[in-house]
Each structure stands twice: as structure tokens, then as C-alpha cells.
Amino acid sequence: MTGCGGCFAGAAGRALRDQSARAGTATSVYGFSTFAAAGLIAPVAGAIGLQDATPIAAVLAATALTGTTAAAVIFVRDRPPPPIPEPTARNSPA
Numbered sequence: 330m331t332g333c334g335g336c337f338a339g340a341a342g343r344a345l346r347d348q349s350a351r352a353g354t355a356t357s358v359y360g361f362s363t364f365a366a367a368g369l370i371a372p373v374a375g376a377i378g379l380q381d382a383t384p385i386a387a388v389l390a391a392t393a394l395t396g397t398t399a400a401a402v403i404f405v406r407d408r409p410p411p412p413i414p415e416p417t418a419r420n421s422p423a
């Protein structure tokens with residue numbers, strides 16, 4: 330659950346950051362896709378079997394790991410590169 334809590338807010342902000350002109354539509358599409366994914370993933374635990382809580386825990390752990398990994402990859406990939414220092418007299422090539 331820690332992975333989910335760390336990734337949900339960032340994912341929502343990331344998904345909606347460039348959609349200020351269409352904020353209502355963007356929010357509804359984001360909400361629909363979140364609940365649609367949950368509706369598709371939830372039956373997996375039932376298909377595995379519900380003799381105890383292990384299948385549900387496995388599905389929760391797998392989806393949390395997938396979401397956290399995807400968020401980390403997206404945030405690192407979109408990070409701007411470090412600025413290139415301007416040459417000065419002290420660090421310019423001789």
C-alpha cells in the first residue's frame with residue numbers, strides 16, 4: 330500500500346498537468362481509466378482462488394510494484410537534464 334500511496338497522487342498530477350483547457354474531460358477520462366483497470370484486475374484474485382488472503386495480497390503487491398515502477402520510470406525519463414556549465418577562465422580548455 331505504500332507504493333500505491335506514493336504513486337497515485339503523482340500519477341494524477343502527471344496525467345492532468347497539460348490539460349488545463351480540458352480539465353473536466355481529462356479528469357473524467359483519468360477516473361474512468363483508473364476504475365476500468367481496477368475492474369479488469371480485480372477478478373484475477375478470484376481466478377487464482379480464495380481459500381485465504383494470499384491471492385489478494387499477491388495481486389495487490391504485483392499491481393503496486395507495477396505502478397510504482399512505471400511512475401519511477403516516467404518521472405526519471407521526463408526529468409530535465411542538468412544544465413551545462415558555461416566556460417570560464419578557470420575551467421576553459423587550455
